[in-house]
Amino acid sequence: xxxxxxxxxxxxxxxxxxxxxxxxxxxxxxxxxxxxxxxxxxxxxxxxxxxxxxxxxxxxxxxxxxxxxxxxxxxxxxxxxxxxxxxxxxxxxxxxxxxxxxxxxxxxxxxxx
Amino acid sequence: xxxxxxxxxxxxxxxxxxxxxxxxxxxxxxxxxxxxxxxxxxxxxxxxxxxxxxxxxxxxxxxxxxxxxxxxxxxxxxxxxxxxxxxxxxxxxxxxxxxxxxxxxxxxxxxxxxxxxx
Numbered sequence: 401x402x403x404x405x406x407x408x409x410x411x412x413x414x415x416x417x418x419x420x421x422x423x424x425x426x427x428x429x430x431x432x433x434x435x436x437x438x439x440x441x442x443x444x445x446x447x448x449x450x451x452x453x454x455x456x457x458x459x460x461x462x463x464x465x466x467x468x469x470x471x472x473x474x475x476x477x478x479x480x481x482x483x484x485x486x487x488x489x490x491x492x493x494x495x496x497x498x499x500x501x502x503x504x505x506x507x508x509x510x511x512x513x
Numbered sequence: 514x515x516x517x518x519x520x521x522x523x524x525x526x527x528x529x530x531x532x533x534x535x536x537x538x539x540x541x542x543x544x545x546x547x548x549x550x551x552x553x554x555x556x557x558x559x560x561x562x563x564x565x566x567x568x569x570x571x572x573x574x575x576x577x578x579x580x581x582x583x584x585x586x587x588x589x590x591x592x593x594x595x596x597x598x599x600x601x602x603x604x605x606x607x608x609x610x611x612x613x614x615x616x617x618x619x620x621x622x623x624x625x626x627x628x629x630x631x
Contacts, residue, residue, distance in 0.1 A: 443606055443624035489556065501620060503556040
């Protein structure tokens with residue numbers, strides 16, 4: 401079945417540091433890939449997505465590129481802020497995202513001033 | 514747009530009682546709603562998928578008689594945890610997909626409900 405593997409946290413960075421959270425996936429078809437963010441005590445928010453190979457999703461300074469050859473969708477941000485502290489989930493879904501979503505285990509990011 | 518709400522946000526109940534959680538799409542019609550469960554420091558696990566007007570489809574290992582899902586309208590789905598036990602304590606999150614436009618191609622998540630069974 402489909403699965404998503406992402407790096408374990410927590411990840412602690414100083415403000416303005418560069419962020420990379422690794423994510424790889426296994427899927428039988430051609431899934432859409434997502435990054436969701438969960439702030440403390442809240443539900444999930446879609447951060448960015450990519451629906452086909454070589455697509456780059458971007459939002460709020462975060463980027464991730466759909467790499468079919470390496471089955472990866474790593475999340476990056478050039479300069480993190482304290483307000484980016486949250487749990488980040490990598491996820492995939494067939495058929496554009498309106499079917500079942502398979503989540504990774506989440507990576508907690510803590511940004512310190 | 515595309516807001517999903519859940520009620521209550523937190524609930525504490527005694528072991529053996531039942532509790533109902535509501536999931537509403539506020540500004541779009543949700544033909545499909547999904548219910549997830551999240552254990553502490555773990556990922557979300559899909560429990561069931563419900564389409565408006567039909568029975569929910571449960572994932573393997575989820576007891577349908579314990580977790581009753583009703584999707585009676587295009588804007589409301591409910592999850593009832595029957596005869597709750599402490600091991601049912603968890604964070605329950607719903608998501609919804611619409612019938613057209615942008616809402617057709619994305620799932621929109623609610624803020625979650627924290628259930629504690631004492």
